[in-house]
Amino acid sequence: MALVVQKYGGTSVGDAERIRAVASHVAKTRAAGNEVVVVVSAMGKFTDDLIKLADQVSPTRPPRELDMLLTAGERISMALVSMALADQGVQSASFTGSQAGIITDTDHTRAKILEMRPERIREAIDAGMVPVVAGFQGVSTDHDITTLGRGGSDVTAVALAAALGADVCEIYTDVTGVYTADPRVVPKAHQLDKISFDEMMEMAATGGRVLMLRSVEFARRHGVPLHVRSSFTWEPGTWIVEEDPTMEEAVVTAITDDTSEAKITVGGVPDKPGIAAKLFRALANEGINVDMIVQNTGANGLTDISFTVALTDLESATDVCEKVKSVIGAASVATDNNIGRVSIVGAGMKSSAGVTALMFETLSNNGINIEMISTSSIRISCVLRADKVGDAVRFLHTAFGLDAN
């Protein structure tokens, strides 16, 4: 008998019919001899509707109250899923994040889980019930209601799976699994049966839209196998698991793309120790996440520092750079919001030569200019003009032998 945590996203519980379909699938999973814990997101666009309502009421939206407001969404979907399970003859009870023992810090709207105390969930399982748990939410050490930020429901599911020692955490969504590239960009992309945590993390970090980096990190740290699959077809999807040393690895597993970032170049910076530190400390103090960083040392003791930030942070990041400019003795601050990033990801890259060369040749042979490069042991990313991203992904998908037959 396996213990399965099943997480259903917003589209999977989008209306009454979808909710009944979920209940039916849970009943089947139970009938196959498994124990099941369900984690749900808010229905469809309900969270967005609540945010709109908050905007109408209040320009300031205090974070504690925003969290209180938004947690109403999962409360509704979990109660409805639990009702639908009752109609399927499955004993069930819904639990808020607080009731499920998800203890977080006090950082409202993006709280981190400090501790899991899932005693009530464990008791419900032992009593033969299917607990239905609100995703995305917890209770802080100050006894206030918190939310876990974007992708928070996945984090809830993985954290519960880890705390309960579940055999698998199934993430149900509106796609059938993880693909070698975004199928909307690359028609020849195909679904992966299996991918390692490391690869999935690199994909999540570079534009893969199926899972958020944070939940994959959490799953890897706790060794929770993930299974991403569709709540519309109910077919097996993609497993995300520990790397299996006995398997031969594909050199490149997937190509990702991301056009949600912008580039800032701080030019004419004295090439002295501590300059970059001052710049990035100033950005960090404003809560701005910097992604790729490239520094080109030029002649005459001056250097250019380029980095990427989320488009949504571009304005505040530019402000910070303008303020720091005189402090670090830089000559200029230039921004570019017309860039895109293409990345190749593959665990086999570590032990395979020539991957970098093939990537650069493929882009160059097709007239695509590379503006920035960054690498990890299992990923290479290139920044390009935004309008070249689609072509780049398709050419690389073919060049690395990923096209479906």
Next chain:
Amino acid sequence: MALVVQKYGGTSVGDAERIRAVASHVAKTRAAGNEVVVVVSAMGKFTDDLIKLADQVSPTRPPRELDMLLTAGERISMALVSMALADQGVQSASFTGSQAGIITDTDHTRAKILEMRPERIREAIDAGMVPVVAGFQGVSTDHDITTLGRGGSDVTAVALAAALGADVCEIYTDVTGVYTADPRVVPKAHQLDKISFDEMMEMAATGGRVLMLRSVEFARRHGVPLHVRSSFTWEPGTWIVEEDPTMEEAVVTAITDDTSEAKITVGGVPDKPGIAAKLFRALANEGINVDMIVQNTGANGLTDISFTVALTDLESATDVCEKVKSVIGAASVATDNNIGRVSIVGAGMKSSAGVTALMFETLSNNGINIEMISTSSIRISCVLRADKVGDAVRFLHTAFGLDAN
């Protein structure tokens, strides 16, 4: 400095604009030197919408899950009111029923309050904040979320006012106060400045729609003065207070009407001890509330027992009577869903002769037949044909000198 509990109903927080108006009024009440605790209902028809959604999902609607679902409503309104208060510069925090320490029994969808532990609310007040508390909800001794049934938000407000020793509990609604009769029925009805708990209870029990009986009972038991007033005009409304022995009382304070009941007559019942007990025990066992009961002893040792029940209970009550008929040796069960009740209520009635006579004469002089009569020390109710109710209320309103000049 007074401590004021302000309860806002669904129409009072029906949209973003109404919510901002509420916040502005709370800010004014604070600025006038009062401490304020706010209790809110769900926005407008949101609770009805949730019930519709539950009906779409599930025919069974397990009560525990229905409670979990419905409590999302106040969660949304309380967070929004708290946000709007922040914009008014008023320090505020919202609290669920559970966080506010409202401990109930485990009777889902109609739980009763067992204990109030409002420590967090008291702390918030002492810290100079305005706590915004979810009405209608609590947490059971089993740590499950419960709701308090119809009119539950008023009960929350009164219970908090009692537990905190508040000076007044203000009930904000879409009418301006309590009237001498329903103004839709009697155009000459006028608003009462003040009414006793006893009178208000009789009114609530006989069709007065402004307050539910339960919250008035609770307020009387704990000596919490109520002030019913409008969140649209913000004018002073009607105070509901302990009877003031120094004041001369009006003989009749108000006329109420109620067409939400039906009559059942069990005929040809042997006039022996224990027969009525068997009948009403059987009804009570099915959870059916019986209102007026009249027994006419006839000739030949047989009697007719007539009583009224809510129209919504008519079918199940009739079933019970048909089952009990043979047990008690009754001849017939007849139902009548075309009745109405008119009541006159007044604390002065106790010490005033001729009230009953004037009521009966007024009805009789206007050709209105009385079918059943029941009385308390401060109320007389008559059951009439439903289509005579409007006329009866208007004639009585004039006869007892209540018409506005």
